[in-house]
Amino acid sequence: MTDSTLKDDDKLNNILKAAQKKFAQFGLAKTTMNDIALELGMGKASLYYYFTCKEQLFEAVVLKEQEEFIENINKSIKSTDSGIALLEVYVKRRQVHFENCHNLSKLKYDSLASSPIVCKLLGDFYKKEAEVVKTILEIGVAKGEFVEGDMSEKADFLILVMQGLRLATIKRKNDTILSKQDHAVLTKHLVTTVDMFVKSIQK
Amino acid sequence: MTDSTLKDDDKLNNILKAAQKKFAQFGLAKTTMNDIALELGMGKASLYYYFTCKEQLFEAVVLKEQEEFIENINKSIKSTDSGIALLEVYVKRRQVHFENCHNLSKLKYDSLASSPIVCKLLGDFYKKEAEVVKTILEIGVAKGEFVEGDMSEKADFLILVMQGLRLATIKRKNDTILSKQDHAVLTKHLVTTVDMFVKSIQK
The missing domain is CATH 1.10.357.10 (Tetracycline Repressor, domain 2)
Structure with a gap:
C-alpha cells in the first residue's frame, strides 16, 4: 500500500506515531519536522500539509x-x-x-x-x-x-x-x-x- | 531608652520585626531599605551597618x-x-x-x-x-x-x-x-x- 492509497485517517495516525517516537527520542526542542518526515519516508512539504508547525504536532x-x-x-x-x-x-x-x-x-x-x-x-x-x-x-x-x-x-x-x-x-x-x-x-x-x-x- | 543604650541583640531584633512588618505589607520587591529605616525611626546608614542589602535582611x-x-x-x-x-x-x-x-x-x-x-x-x-x-x-x-x-x-x-x-x-x-x-x-x-x-x- 502506498502513501496515496492510505486514507487520511491512517496517514494522520502514522504521522502521530512517528512524531511520538521522535519526540520521545529527542524531546520537543531537539526534534525537527525533518526528523519526523524522514521517519515517515515522507516529504517535509507533505508533513506541513497536515501540521503547520512542530508545536501543533506535539x-x-x-x-x-x-x-x-x-x-x-x-x-x-x-x-x-x-x-x-x-x-x-x-x-x-x-x-x-x-x-x-x-x-x-x-x-x-x-x-x-x-x-x-x-x-x-x-x-x-x-x-x-x-x-x-x-x-x-x-x-x-x-x-x-x-x-x-x-x-x-x-x-x-x-x-x-x-x-x-x-x-x-x-x-x-x-x-x-x-x-x-x-x-x-x-x-x-x-x-x-x-x-x-x-x-x-x-x- | 535610646538607640545607643539598646544592646546589639535588641537592635537586631527590632530591625527584624520592622522588616517583617514591611515585607508582609509590601512584599520583597516593593519594600525598600528606606521603608524599613523609617519604620524604625533609624537612619538608613545605621540600617546598612547591620544588613548590606534588603535581600540579606529578607x-x-x-x-x-x-x-x-x-x-x-x-x-x-x-x-x-x-x-x-x-x-x-x-x-x-x-x-x-x-x-x-x-x-x-x-x-x-x-x-x-x-x-x-x-x-x-x-x-x-x-x-x-x-x-x-x-x-x-x-x-x-x-x-x-x-x-x-x-x-x-x-x-x-x-x-x-x-x-x-x-x-x-x-x-x-x-x-x-x-x-x-x-x-x-x-x-x-x-x-x-x-x-x-x-x-x-x-x-
Missing part, C-alpha cells in the same frame, strides 16, 4: 496520549466491578501516562506547563480525569466498598494530592528531567497515597 | 520565622504526650508558617523558590522539619498509638505530600499569590491528608 501527540489513557480507563470501568481494584488500575496507568508525557517533551516541567497550548490541554484533561475518578468512587459506593459522600469533592482531592506529589518530586530534582528511578519512587508514593485514601473511605 | 526574616516555627513545635513536643495530638498541632502551625512566608515575599512561588538563598534556607528547613515529624511519629509509636515502622521514611513521605499540596494549589492559581480563601481550602486539604495518614499508621 499538541496532537499529547492529545492522543490523553485520549488513549481516558479510553483505556473507561474500558476497565466497564469490565471491573470493584472501586478498589479500579483505583489500583487508575493510579498505575496514570503514572505511565505522566511518564510518557514527561518523556515526550524532555522539557523542564515549568517551561512545558506554562505554554498556553499545554495549559489548555492539561485543563481539559483534568476535567475528564475528575469525571473518571468520580465514576470509580461511585462504583465503590454502589458495590458497598466505600462510605457514601460527595464523590466529586473526594475525586478532586485525590487528583490534587497526586498532582502535588508529581510537582514536589520534580521540585526536589531542581526541575530536571526525572530518571527511571525517580519515576519508580514516585509510583511507590502514589500507590501509598491511594492506599491511604482507600482506607479513609472504606466501609 | 533572608534573616525568613530564617527567624523558620526558627520560631521549629522552636514552637519543639515546645509542644516537650509538653504533649500524644503523636496524634502533635500531628494536629504540626499541620496547623506549619500552614500558618507557610502563609506567613508566602505573604512576606508576595512573589510568585517559582521566582522565590528558585533564588539560591531561598533554596538553601528551604533545604536546611526541610531537614529540621523531617527531624521534628520523625520525633512526633516516634512519640506515637512509644505511646502505642502508631504501628512500628521506618518513621524516617514515613516522615519524609508526609512532608512530600504536604509540600505537593502547596505546590499544586499554587499551580492551579496560575502561580499568583494565594488569597485568604485559598489558604483556608489548602488548610482543609492538609488536615484531611494528615487524618488519612494517621488512620493508615494507627494501631
